[in-house]
Amino acid sequence: MASEIQKNESAQVPSASAPLTQVNQYGDRSVHANHVENLSINVFENQGSPSVDENGTPYTPLTPTRYDPTTRVIYLGNEEITLPVQLIPQSALKTGELPYINALCEVYAEKINNIVTADTINSLPSRYRKDFANQRMAYYSAESVQRSVREVFADGEQQFKALKQDAFDGISDTYYDDRHASGYDRLRAVLDKITSTTLSKSTLINIAGLIGNLEKKGICHILVNDDVIKSWVNIDE
Structure with a gap:
């Protein structure tokens, strides 16, 4: 006003x-x-131009801003910012995925009482292969956001770190709950919890539509890659 x-x-x-x-x-x-x-x-107040750093790179918005997931465009005042990174899961697993994938293999191995590795995932029963595909999609969606905001916002890396910390604060009690019968149960409970957790400590949340339930789930797998979550099965290791 x-x-x-x-x-x-x-x-x-x-x-x-x-x-x-x-x-x-x-x-x-x-x-x-x-x-x-x-x-x-x-x-x-000038609402037409975003706040920028000395290099002209905008900061994440302090007020609600719209994001169109179809075009991957953020409408920041009079500016339109296209997120540059859209990662798509490929059939070949990448080295950077292995920490969270190995943690998932441990979950599936406990569930079927057999050894499971990244190389043998395709031999799993169909419901676990489908679950694995869903977890990869979630990871890629979150990682696409993480890499994009690092590039387009002056404080993008800082704000995504705040988002991850906020997410872990929201799921930690569920993760450490010793009443889970298995690692699979712990994983399912944590993923259910994160979708109902309100994240508020990062200004990235001001970009409506950027962080949905899929990205929230993916953040849990990024936390595994970051070694914040050690294991879904053996949490005391």
Whole structure:
């Protein structure tokens, strides 16, 4: 909303016949009005341009902003920012995936009482192969956001770190609960918990539609890659 500042440029009290002159000022643009009696200046914050660092890179928004997942465009004031990274799971597993994938293999191995490795996942019963595909999709969705915000926002890395910490704070009690019968049960409980957890400590949440349930689940797997979550099965190791 506009804040109105009343000021008189003349030291003398304006005559009753002096008409009211109103000037609108937007953002930090200068207003020049010399020797104008009965002057009213309406000052509007500039909503059209995002806050930027010394290199012109915008900071994450402090107010609600829209994100279109179809076009991957963030509407930041009058600016449109396209997220540059969209990772798609490929059939070949990448080295960077192995920590969270190995943790999932441990879960499936306990469940079927047999050895499971990254190389033998395709031999799992169909329901576990489907579960694995869903977990990879979640991871890739979250990792796409993490890499994109690092590139497009001056504080993107910092804000995604805050998001991860907030997520872990929300799931830690569920993760450490010793009433889970198996690692699979712990994993399911944590993923259920994160989807109902409100994340609020990162300004990335101001970008409506950027962090959905799929990305929340993926953050749990990123926490495994970060070695914050050690194992779904042996949590005391």
